[in-house]
Amino acid sequence: xxxxxxxxxxxxxxxxxxxxxxxxxxxxxxxxxxxxxxxxxxxxxxxxxxxxxxxxxxxxxxxxxxxxxxxxxxxxxxxxxxxxxxxxxxxxxxxxxxxxxxxxxxxxxxxxxxxxxxxxx
Numbered sequence: 001x002x003x004x005x006x007x008x009x010x011x012x013x014x015x016x017x018x019x020x021x022x023x024x025x026x027x028x029x030x031x032x033x034x035x036x037x038x039x040x041x042x043x044x045x046x047x048x049x050x051x052x053x054x055x056x057x058x059x060x061x062x063x064x065x066x067x068x069x070x071x072x073x074x075x076x077x078x079x080x081x082x083x084x085x086x087x088x089x090x091x092x093x094x095x096x097x098x099x100x101x102x103x104x105x106x107x108x109x110x111x112x113x114x115x116x117x118x119x120x121x
Contacts, residue, residue: 062117065117066117069112072105072108073109076101076102076105079098083098
């Protein structure tokens, strides 16, 4: 078994590793050094952190509902892609089934929207 076909790949990986190490090593030397109060603080996405009680605090249910809605719509997209690829052989049956699926998801979305599940208080 000859390893000669893998030599270019190994060379490319070595070159990439050397470039990454060089970039990390040279950045503190040639990079700008303009420190200020904001740069030295922990990153908190622009919102000042509030003190939390010892022992933690419960998350509001809206966080979990938002995560579940995100997963539901991701799953819908995952089902739409293979359907779009095989739409021709499926014909009218595939179109009707996907229309029913999209209507069902839309009804669930409308229900959540109507109940205020998408409002941030």
